[in-house]
Amino acid sequence: MVRKFNFNPGPGVLPFSVLQKVQAEFTDYRGVGMSIVEMSHRSKEFEAILAHVKQNFKDILGIPEGYEIIFVGGGASLQFAMIPMNFLGKDQVADYVNTGEWARRAIKEAKLFGKVHVAGDTESDNYTHLPSELVFSSNAQYLHLTSNNTIFGTQWPSYPETGNVPLIVDMSSDFMSRKVDVKKYAMIYAGAQKNIGPAGVTAVIIRKDMLDKVVNREIPTMMQYKTHVENNSLYNTPPVFSIYMVDLVTEWIKEMGGLQKIEEMNDKKAKMIYDIMDSMPDFYKGTVTQKEHRSKMNITFRLPSEDLEKKFEKEATAKNLFGLKGHRSVGGMRASVYNAFPIEGVEELCKFMKEFAANNRK
Numbered sequence: 001m002v003r004k005f006n007f008n009p010g011p012g013v014l015p016f017s018v019l020q021k022v023q024a025e026f027t028d029y030r031g032v033g034m035s036i037v038e039m040s041h042r043s044k045e046f047e048a049i050l051a052h053v054k055q056n057f058k059d060i061l062g063i064p065e066g067y068e069i070i071f072v073g074g075g076a077s078l079q080f081a082m083i084p085m086n087f088l089g090k091d092q093v094a095d096y097v098n099t100g101e102w103a104r105r106a107i108k109e110a111k112l113f114g115k116v117h118v119a120g121d122t123e124s125d126n127y128t129h130l131p132s133e134l135v136f137s138s139n140a141q142y143l144h145l146t147s148n149n150t151i152f153g154t155q156w157p158s159y160p161e162t163g164n165v166p167l168i169v170d171m172s173s174d175f176m177s178r179k180v181d182v183k184k185y186a187m188i189y190a191g192a193q194k195n196i197g198p199a200g201v202t203a204v205i206i207r208k209d210m211l212d213k214v215v216n217r218e219i220p221t222m223m224q225y226k227t228h229v230e231n232n233s234l235y236n237t238p239p240v241f242s243i244y245m246v247d248l249v250t251e252w253i254k255e256m257g258g259l260q261k262i263e264e265m266n267d268k269k270a271k272m273i274y275d276i277m278d279s280m281p282d283f284y285k286g287t288v289t290q291k292e293h294r295s296k297m298n299i300t301f302r303l304p305s306e307d308l309e310k311k312f313e314k315e316a317t318a319k320n321l322f323g324l325k326g327h328r329s330v331g332g333m334r335a336s337v338y339n340a341f342p343i344e345g346v347e348e349l350c351k352f353m354k355e356f357a358a359n360n361r362k
């Protein structure tokens with residue numbers, strides 16, 4: 001078997017050791033005589049997985065008292081709707097920062113439920129940087145940000161101070177990739193498939209006081225945060241297999257040395273690629289215009305022509321460097337180097353980038 005170096009933006013690469021463990025346990029989960037996908041979500045085995053993954057979250061992120069961890073279906077995209085459905089009244093305002101496609105979609109959903117104030121917006125520059133200035137409304141119910149803009153390759157190096165305004169962050173594509181100070185957030189959410197597991201589950205970390213701020217409107221039971229909190233994510237059948245895999249990935253993060261080590265590795269991997277780009281700016285042009293806004297997860301760059309970009313992708317693929325084609329709204333290339341992406345693959349990419357430039361420069 002030859003494993004590809006998988007630069008896919010999502011679903012993305014997962015630790016090989018985790019995949020092997022899943023394979024080994026698949027038909028007979030730890031001697032139970034059944035697969036994890038055949039067991040009751042109320043079995044003691046699954047309840048143990050749920051308790052274990054929540055403890056791993058606490059250990060890895062340092063989640064303090066006063067927060068709940070829940071696992072819900074529907075992807076991060078469902079959170080775009082659940083957040084305003086729960087927290088934004090018809091005549092109330094929420095602040096959103098428009099930094100890319102996912103932020104835009106979050107804004108679209110919020111407008112269905114209340115008023116949206118766009119506190120910062122870089123759409124006119126095709127999201128090539130983060131806003132230099134944010135203008136908040138005086139009475140926002142919350143501020144919503146996208147931590148890492150998967151498509152456009154920008155990432156907040158730090159977040160604005162929001163005072164008493166609850167900060168809600170979509171961390172789908174950089175969740176558990178760097179240290180965070182959880183107490184600054186009212187809510188963090190992340191679809192699993194970018195960095196912590198397979199698609200199908202979204203992790204939500206929510207401060208308990210938010211549950212008292214739910215607006216007075218009819219909300220379907222499944223769309224209420226309270227439902228999932230009060231039922232320990234077991235109101236209905238949760239995505240058991242995805243949660244099981246998130247548990248294994250978080251265990252891997254702990255084995256790797258936690259976020260301190262993970263962040264160091266991610267910094268190192270990203271720097272290797274950006275250094276190559278910066279050493280040949282006439283050939284590899286980063287699409288992000290401000291270096292301090294560059295993503296450590298999704299590294300986007302263009303080549304001198306679209307023909308060369310096609311050729312780059314083709315030759316890279318032949319060298320087992322897979323998934324480098326950029327999103328159509330940016331063009332060019334995108335190297336997604338999530339937690340589990342091995343440094344050997346980054347070394348291979350850097351070597352290839354040097355060779356390709358040498359062979360194709362005019």
Ligand SMILES: *Cc1c(COP(=O)(O)O)cnc(C)c1O
Binds near residue numbers: 077191
């Ligand atoms: C991929 C992605 C989403 C959408 O996630 P789904 O789970 O497919 O709904 C939302 N936000 C960000 C930042 C993403 O990268």
